[in-house]
Amino acid sequence: MGEIYVNNLNKGISVDCVIFGFDLERLNVLLIQREPLNQDDLSDLALPGDLIYNDENFDSASNRVLKELTGLENIFLEQVGAFGDINRLSKPHDRAWLQSVRDQPNVRVITVAYYSLVNQNSFHPIPSKFAKSITWKPVNEIESLAFDHLDILQAALQKLKNKLQTQPIGFNLLPEKFTLSELHKLYEAIIGKELDKRNFRRKMLKLELVTKLNEKQSGVAHKPSNYYSFNLENYEKLQAEGYNNFGF
Amino acid sequence: MGEIYVNNLNKGISVDCVIFGFDLERLNVLLIQREPLNQDDLSDLALPGDLIYNDENFDSASNRVLKELTGLENIFLEQVGAFGDINRLSKPHDRAWLQSVRDQPNVRVITVAYYSLVNQNSFHPIPSKFAKSITWKPVNEIESLAFDHLDILQAALQKLKNKLQTQPIGFNLLPEKFTLSELHKLYEAIIGKELDKRNFRRKMLKLELVTKLNEKQSGVAHKPSNYYSFNLENYEKLQAEGYNNFGF
DNA sequence: GCAAAAGTGTTAACTGTACACCCATGA
DNA sequence: TCATGGGTGTACAGTTAACACTTTTGC
Numbered sequence: 001m002g003e004i005y006v007n008n009l010n011k012g013i014s015v016d017c018v019i020f021g022f023d024l025e026r027l028n029v030l031l032i033q034r035e036p037l038n039q040d041d042l043s044d045l046a047l048p049g050d051l052i053y054n055d056e057n058f059d060s061a062s063n064r065v066l067k068e069l070t071g072l073e074n075i076f077l078e079q080v081g082a083f084g085d086i087n088r089l090s091k092p093h094d095r096a097w098l099q100s101v102r103d104q105p106n107v108r109v110i111t112v113a114y115y116s117l118v119n120q121n122s123f124h125p126i127p128s129k130f131a132k133s134i135t136w137k138p139v140n141e142i143e144s145l146a147f148d149h150l151d152i153l154q155a156a157l158q159k160l161k162n163k164l165q166t167q168p169i170g171f172n173l174l175p176e177k178f179t180l181s182e183l184h185k186l187y188e189a190i191i192g193k194e195l196d197k198r199n200f201r202r203k204m205l206k207l208e209l210v211t212k213l214n215e216k217q218s219g220v221a222h223k224p225s226n227y228y229s230f231n232l233e234n235y236e237k238l239q240a241e242g243y244n245n246f247g248f
Numbered sequence: 249m250g251e252i253y254v255n256n257l258n259k260g261i262s263v264d265c266v267i268f269g270f271d272l273e274r275l276n277v278l279l280i281q282r283e284p285l286n287q288d289d290l291s292d293l294a295l296p297g298d299l300i301y302n303d304e305n306f307d308s309a310s311n312r313v314l315k316e317l318t319g320l321e322n323i324f325l326e327q328v329g330a331f332g333d334i335n336r337l338s339k340p341h342d343r344a345w346l347q348s349v350r351d352q353p354n355v356r357v358i359t360v361a362y363y364s365l366v367n368q369n370s371f372h373p374i375p376s377k378f379a380k381s382i383t384w385k386p387v388n389e390i391e392s393l394a395f396d397h398l399d400i401l402q403a404a405l406q407k408l409k410n411k412l413q414t415q416p417i418g419f420n421l422l423p424e425k426f427t428l429s430e431l432h433k434l435y436e437a438i439i440g441k442e443l444d445k446r447n448f449r450r451k452m453l454k455l456e457l458v459t460k461l462n463e464k465q466s467g468v469a470h471k472p473s474n475y476y477s478f479n480l481e482n483y484e485k486l487q488a489e490g491y492n493n494f495g496f
Numbered sequence: 497g498c499a500a501a502a503g504t505g506t507t508a509a510c511t512g513t514a515c516a517c518c519c520a521t522g523a
Numbered sequence: 524t525c526a527t528g529g530g531t532g533t534a535c536a537g538t539t540a541a542c543a544c545t546t547t548t549g550c
Contacts, residue, residue, distance in 0.1 A: 427529085428529090428530090429528075429529070445529090445530085446530085446531070446532080449530080449531090450531095450532095465529095468527085468528080468529095469526075470528040470529065471527085471528065471529045471530075472528095472529080473528080474530090
């Protein structure tokens with residue numbers, strides 16, 4: 001137990017980012033690979049995160065981590081909460097890893113978690129000081145993660161689900177142009193249950209959250225779908241009216 | 249900047265508690281009075297909070313603060329989030345106060361906020377090491393608080409409002425026996441707008457969240473109101489069915 | 497022509513909302 | 524007897540939920 005302010009790093013506080021992406025099929029999360037202690041060890045996957053600097057706000061720190069990994073800025077990012085259980089770093093496996101990368105591996109570190117929504121196909125993750133390698137993993141298939149990161153992921157997912165009922169934040173996960181089917185699948189992937197196609201479309205269109213573009217899919221072996229874009233003005237109008245029933 | 253682990257206190261992390269109470273009229277919050285630097289200085293009011301111990305979880309720390317102030321245990325308590333802006337302790341006024349009570353007043357302290365719902369009339373706040381004196385203040389009348397505590401209060405209130413739409417947590421603010429009017433006023437106080445009496449009652453009764461007791465008010469100069477109690481079994485049944493439309 | 501996904505309407509049940517009068521009590 | 528808050532029902536509007544067939548394209 002020593003100085004915690006060295007190189008201006010605050011060695012007692014980190015941020016971790018739950019970065020959600022959508023591949024038009026499933027909801028994914030960006031995970032980094034630690035140096036594995038042995039092979040086939042899923043628990044070596046972790047959320048990207050970093051100690052914060054002592055003159056840095058949480059928001060800045062989470063934006064920094066996000067930017068270093070993805071190159072993206074000004075992306076939807078919201079705090080999930082603080083995670084600081086005294087045993088959060090004490091799995092033997094995690095301890096060994098900390099010994100190898102931290103100069104004070106025994107200091108208690110609490111973390112402030114953020115979640116973020118990005119358009120998975122518009123960029124390529126950039127390996128950085130947080131991560132030797134990076135992968136997208138379907139949220140449903142994740143059974144264990146390093147540290148308490150599974151708890152954090154679950155809390156973030158719950159927060160995302162709740163938020164989606166009152167704010168149409170899902171558009172952050174899609175490209176500028178998207179089809180209603182893509183949006184529909186996105187909602188199903190986040191909420192985790194099937195939604196009636198006709199009812200979904202009717203509500204989306206009635207709220208006028210999307211604008212129909214003069215452009216269709218091409219090269220698909222079925223009736224081509226129309227492209228839409230998110231209608232920010234109408235969203236803000238609804239917001240201003242206090243409307244908050246964006247749920248399905 | 250020195251050791252942060254002295255006496256097992258973690259001098260970089262605190263918890264602050266937003267303790268809501270309801271006096272059958274308004275929604276209040278429990279505030280502590282710092283030693284004022286000058287008179288009539290509202291900003292001397294603060295949320296109760298304390299540095300955490302290094303072997304203590306956030307939940308335990310917030311329960312400890314709550315218990316020391318109120319004597320209450322096993323009370324509704326939920327995390328609001330982490331607050332750690334680098335300027336959160338830097339108002340001159342706050343700095344002077346910290347100089348007088350902290351042995352390392354210049355260390356960056358981040359705080360994890362919790363909010364809690366208590367039955368305001370069932371206990372008397374206990375002055376403690378956090379607080380020379382304690383007062384209930386109506387939430388609506390609070391215009392400034394020490395540190396970033398106004399931000400924390402507002403975040404907690406927002407969280408309470410949101411939660412009330414999906415979970416009937418308001419009962420935590422009432423005594424075991426209450427009238428439907430009291431419950432009605434409570435919802436209005438939290439949500440901040442008037443609710444139709446008949447519609448409110450109809451929904452509450454239909455959900456069977458309350459059980460009618462064989463007991464009425466007495467000594468009131470109007471038709472006495474029936475007492476009700478919270479029906480936990482029915483609530484749990486609704487929960488199990490995934491019902492979550494408890495909003496008004 | 498066939499497989500694959502897009503696109504489209506109607507009905508019934510339910511939920512939310514607006515609204516006004518009589519009742520029981522203490523003073 | 525009056526002032527006070529308790530307690531009650533109905534009708535309309537809006538929302539949700541269930542459900543099946545035709546269209547357009549590439550192969």
